[in-house]
Amino acid sequence: MAYWLMKSEPDEVSIDDALAQDSVAWFGVRNYQARNFMRDQMQPGDGVLFYHSSCAEPGIAGIAEVCSTAYPDHTQFDPASHYYDAKSTQENPRWIMVDVKALRKTRLISLNELRTHPELEEMLVLKKGSRLSITPVTPQEWQFITEQLAGAKHVR
DNA sequence: GCCAACGTTGGC
DNA sequence: GCCAACGTTGGC
Numbered sequence: 806m807a808y809w810l811m812k813s814e815p816d817e818v819s820i821d822d823a824l825a826q827d828s829v830a831w832f833g834v835r836n837y838q839a840r841n842f843m844r845d846q847m848q849p850g851d852g853v854l855f856y857h858s859s860c861a862e863p864g865i866a867g868i869a870e871v872c873s874t875a876y877p878d879h880t881q882f883d884p885a886s887h888y889y890d891a892k893s894t895q896e897n898p899r900w901i902m903v904d905v906k907a908l909r910k911t912r913l914i915s916l917n918e919l920r921t922h923p924e925l926e927e928m929l930v931l932k933k934g935s936r937l938s939i940t941p942v943t944p945q946e947w948q949f950i951t952e953q954l955a956g957a958k959h960v961r
Numbered sequence: 962g963c964c965a966a967c968g969t970t971g972g973c
Numbered sequence: 974g975c976c977a978a979c980g981t982t983g984g985c
């Protein structure tokens with residue numbers, strides 16, 4: 806059982822979009838490090854922090870879980886797709902994806918809020934220049950964040 | 962729209 | 974295998 810933070814642009818797939826479906830195929834990852842996490846480490850049942858990026862309020866927007874192992878990302882074979890890769894072949898696909906099931910929407914924990922917590926200062930997504938769309942989250946970070954989310958209902 | 966950070970490409 | 978040029982990400 807591992808934990809991950811996965812970035813999605815809400816214009817493309819928001820937490821609301823994800824909740825409206827049984828699961829969403831995490832297409833479009835075109836970075837080898839992120840791909841390798843999916844290929845080599847992700848397992849069904851792994852916890853996912855659903856993160857909204859490239860938007861007005863970037864931050865954690867929900868909780869999800871991995872619900873498949875890795876399989877080829879079909880968008881790499883589609884010349885009309887933004888994610889088309891002419892160098893990838895059906896026989897030897899370069900890019901893969903997993904299915905992710907959204908479990909619940911949470912209050913938005915903004916990037917700024919994440920930065921205020923010393924417990925989270927080692928989070929990869931907070932590191933300067935971090936651009937990886939998929940990053941591992943430690944059990945301690947996962948626990949801290951889910952406690953923040955649980956605690957919020959008492960505070961308000 | 963800007964730009965820092967970082968990844969990829971390709972000539973040599 | 975080096976590294977300059979170029980492309981992309983993503984917060985601001």
